Amino acid sequence: MSEWIDACAVDDVEEEDLIRFDHEGRTFAIYRSHENAFYATDGLCTHEHVHLADGLVMDHIIECPKHNGRFDYRSGEARGAPACVKLKTYPVQVKSDRVLIDIA
Amino acid sequence: MTVLDFSEPARAARKRDYELTGTAGRHAVETGLASAEWYHTDVPRKEMKALMQRSDGAAIRDTAVWLGAMAVFATGAVLLWPSAWAIPLFLAYGVLYGSATDSRWHECGHGTAFKTRWMNDAVYQIASFMIMRNPVTWRWSHARHHTDTIIVGRDPEISVMRPPDLARLVLNVFGIVDVWHAVIDMARNAGGRLSAAERDFIPPQEQPKVIRIARIWVAIYAATGATAIATGSILPLLLIGGPRLYGAWHHVMTGLLQHGGLAEDVTDHRLNSRTVLMNPVSRFIYWNMNYHVEHHMFPMVPYHALPRLHALIGHDLPAPNPSILDGYREMLPAFLRQLRHEDYFIKRALPPTARPYRAEFHATPANPPATAE
Numbered sequence: 211m212s213e214w215i216d217a218c219a220v221d222d223v224e225e226e227d228l229i230r231f232d233h234e235g236r237t238f239a240i241y242r243s244h245e246n247a248f249y250a251t252d253g254l255c256t257h258e259h260v261h262l263a264d265g266l267v268m269d270h271i272i273e274c275p276k277h278n279g280r281f282d283y284r285s286g287e288a289r290g291a292p293a294c295v296k297l298k299t300y301p302v303q304v305k306s307d308r309v310l311i312d313i314a
Numbered sequence: 315m316t317v318l319d320f321s322e323p324a325r326a327a328r329k330r331d332y333e334l335t336g337t338a339g340r341h342a343v344e345t346g347l348a349s350a351e352w353y354h355t356d357v358p359r360k361e362m363k364a365l366m367q368r369s370d371g372a373a374i375r376d377t378a379v380w381l382g383a384m385a386v387f388a389t390g391a392v393l394l395w396p397s398a399w400a401i402p403l404f405l406a407y408g409v410l411y412g413s414a415t416d417s418r419w420h421e422c423g424h425g426t427a428f429k430t431r432w433m434n435d436a437v438y439q440i441a442s443f444m445i446m447r448n449p450v451t452w453r454w455s456h457a458r459h460h461t462d463t464i465i466v467g468r469d470p471e472i473s474v475m476r477p478p479d480l481a482r483l484v485l486n487v488f489g490i491v492d493v494w495h496a497v498i499d500m501a502r503n504a505g506g507r508l509s510a511a512e513r514d515f516i517p518p519q520e521q522p523k524v525i526r527i528a529r530i531w532v533a534i535y536a537a538t539g540a541t542a543i544a545t546g547s548i549l550p551l552l553l554i555g556g557p558r559l560y561g562a563w564h565h566v567m568t569g570l571l572q573h574g575g576l577a578e579d580v581t582d583h584r585l586n587s588r589t590v591l592m593n594p595v596s597r598f599i600y601w602n603m604n605y606h607v608e609h610h611m612f613p614m615v616p617y618h619a620l621p622r623l624h625a626l627i628g629h630d631l632p633a634p635n636p637s638i639l640d641g642y643r644e645m646l647p648a649f650l651r652q653l654r655h656e657d658y659f660i661k662r663a664l665p666p667t668a669r670p671y672r673a674e675f676h677a678t679p680a681n682p683p684a685t686a687e
């Protein structure tokens with residue numbers, strides 16, 4: 211069962227960057243790739259629960275600000291130690307310049 | 315919220331136990347001091363993004379100079395061997411092998427030196443071998459060092475514990491203690507075993523890699539030793555392995571300044587790390603890690619951008635020591651004082667433009683609150 215929620219405006223996220231989005235006690239990261247596509251993952255690194263929003267987006271990689279662990283934010287796959295555990299990802303839609311994510 | 319008790323009686327009641335599996339580590343976890351939220355200077359996202367940007371240019375240039383100079387010094391030393399003229403060339407080669415590798419290991423371990431991933435990984439492997447740090451073990455130990463910087467019982471990289479072991483420090487100027495431990499660790503790992511501490515901070519899926527690398531290294535050192543015996547010359551050992559001893563002094567000299575004599579068990583890098591301005595040669599060898607408060611606060615910023623970061627957040631940090639000598643003038647008396655008063659540490663004054671320290675972490679009878687000067 212889907213649960214689409216309005217996360218932010220398209221312009222809230224710069225190209226090749228991410229923002230933090232908090233909703234009902236949960237925290238998410240919303241990404242805008244260099245190809246202008248939007249993605250969403252859990253907002254906290256799986257290594258030590260640090261907010262990824264302070265990290266660096268490079269191509270399709272988000273690098274965690276604490277220990278430089280890496281994830282592919284499209285699939286959530288861990289791509290570099292000390293990140294070893296996959297990041298949860300969420301479906302995204304863009305409608306009328308709003309970014310919606312399915313947090314079900 | 316957990317309220318942490320860092321008053322002197324509370325500290326005195328629990329003896330410092332630096333073992334990762336010991337009481338202090340358990341206490342840090344229970345009180346929330348481990349994996350805590352650390353102080354950060356506010357930097358606008360736009361500026362931080364610009365500082366974090368990766369590039370290959372600076373690190374390719376520096377690596378070419380580093381490895382090229384090593385090749386030149388080594389060739390010259392071998393050609394001049396056994397004349398005394400080889401000595402200065404070996405000394406220069408030794409510093410590039412036994413000291414410059416420390417910072418290359420460090421920066422490439424963070425993955426920030428180069429933009430291109432395989433370049434970081436290649437230099438990380440080479441530097442790890444030369445500095446004799448298992449690249450898997452030390453990646454995880456360094457992650458812990460960044461999570462729990464100078465937290466007693468949590469940080470595996472506290473180089474000067476209290477009370478300071480001065481004999482150990484002097485021996486380490488020639489790498490003796492470090493190499494001794496590195497050889498023991500390598501032999502244990504090559505034999506297929508990990509210590510309790512290694513099992514504590516290295517995830518199980520990574521542990522087989524520790525063993526594989528240790529075995530490769532043992533094979534390389536065995537081949538070097540066999541060549542020395544076969545040729546009846548110590549030359550192979552002066553080129554491989556030996557420089558980790560006779561060339562270690564520079565990385566020990568700069569490394570001690572990183573945290574030496576400063577606070578333990580605080581969650582503000584301004585209190586437990588030291589930025590020291592130094593000459594360009596030392597900065598090349600050390601790859602700008604003299605900006606150590608800045609590095610710890612923002613480990614995503616590559617070494618070549620640290621001077622810019624320093625300029626941006628300097629208003630919120632204690633004034634840097636203006637030279638290596640000045641850093642030692644501050645640190646050595648603190649070591650001597652800690653021999654008698656273990657709880658003593660240097661409390662660095664903040665400029666008036668800085669956000670104050672959180673008083674609960676450093677206001678003890680031995681160390682009253684720091685005030686801006």
Ligand code: FES
Binds near residue numbers: 258276278279280291
């Ligand atoms: S907290 Fe993200 S890599 Fe360690």
